[in-house]
Structure formats: C-alpha cells, structure tokens
Amino acid sequence: MKRFVITTLVTLSLFFVGFSETNHTYAATNYRVKASAIAQKYVGVPYRWGGSSPSGFDCSGLVYYSFKKAGKTLPRTAGEMYRRGTTVSKRNLRVGDLVFFHTTSKCASHVGIYIGANKFVHSSSKGVRIDSMSNPYWSKVYHGSKRM
Template structure:
C-alpha cells in the first residue's frame, strides 16, 4: 500500500511540474524587489553625471548599480533600459518596476525604480531621493513603465 501511495505521489509531482515549469516572473520580480531595496539605501547620495557608484549617481547609474547589486545587469542609459523589459501600465506597477520620464522631449530620458505606495526612488540634480508619482512635474513628464 505504501509503495502504491508513494508511486502516485511521485507521478503526480512529475505530472504537475510539467504544467508549472519555471517561474521566470518570480525570478524577475525577486531581482526587481531587491534592486528597489538597494536603491533606497542610497537616498541622500549626491548626483554625479555619469555616476554609477555610491560616491555619486545619475538617474540610470542608480538603476544600473542597484540591479547589478541584486544580480541582474541592465543596459546603462535610460533610453536603452526603456527598450528592454515588458511594458506595464501605471495602475499595475509593482515594487521594482522601472518608471521612465521624458524630461527633454526625446523619449525616455530619466528613470527611477517604483517602490510602492505611488512612490519611486531616483537620482536628480538634488541627489538620490524619493518622489511621488503624483507630483505635478513627474506626472506631466511620465513616459511609461517596464518590468524587467
């Protein structure tokens, strides 16, 4: 009887694993959530054009650094990042999604990491900070979001 039950359980496990497969969405979400937590640790770090280290970040440098520390390498610039990932609507944002802004009339020119509660972390001329997606300026220049 025990062999029969064991055989059924093993068969059922093998059968179901074919349907479930590997959950790539979970892995992507895990990197993204880690990157969001990492970026928040650097609030207050000064802005540095081209900066990709804790001594100074530009916007895409903060995102690049945070994701790399989380184990995922992204392209270096906001525009290149925008060309990757899966588009996600503003109402479906999740912690770790990238939010893009058109600050110079040339497409995605600024990037931050969504951290939940309608907020995102990014680097501006005032350094790494957290802002609201509802801020009138950021609302007006919002360009789109991507899930990496």
C-alpha cells in the first residue's frame, strides 16, 4: 500500500510539472504571437528616430512597444535585445521571434519581428513595413535571431 501511495504521488507530481511547463510555453508563445499582430497593425506608420509610439517608431521602438503591449517588457535598443533571449536558427524561426540585421555596423543594429512565411515586420526609413527575409538586402545584412 505504501508503495502504491508513493508511486501515485510521484506520478501526479510529474503530471502537474508537465502541465505547468505546457502552460508556461503557451504563455510565452502567446505574447510573441500577440506582439507580432500588434506590430502589423502599425504598417504605414512613419519612421521616427527614437520613436516608440504609434505617432512614429524606430526599429527597436516598434519591437519594444509591441512586446510591452503584449505583456512582455524588452530592452529598448536592438543591441540590448540581441544580448537577451535564446538564439534561434533561421530555419527554426517562429512567429514573434526577433530577427536582427547589421545595417550600420557589424553588430546587431536593426531589429524586426518575424511574422511567418519568411517575412518580418519592422520600421525603417520607409516607416513600418513588412519585408521578406529573402530580400537581397536583408539577406546580406542578416545577423541572427532570438526567441524572447
């Protein structure tokens, strides 16, 4: 009887640990997907250096704003964001992962949010827009990806 009780308790413990991990993973996925959707609502908003509001965004301002609205606070600059999170290969990107580019230096100086189908949303000199990861320019300056 004692062995049965111990086995049952261990089994239930493992079940609940697995269940809580599943919820944690779902919650993380949920805020990334939300951030992606939020950023896409702002396509067409003009670029503004240092901007982090719907009146104008720079690249990291768009990412910062979108994730904050989705419930996750990130650092404010592309470089600081790149130093966080888990590295993800290009072929394993998921909606809401951050994609980084070295546009002004050899470091991560530009950031966008992966939206699926090999596309990302970002703010550049042309404002908030969606571009393909296969675009010759973005392919050439691709720096890496992170999952926050």
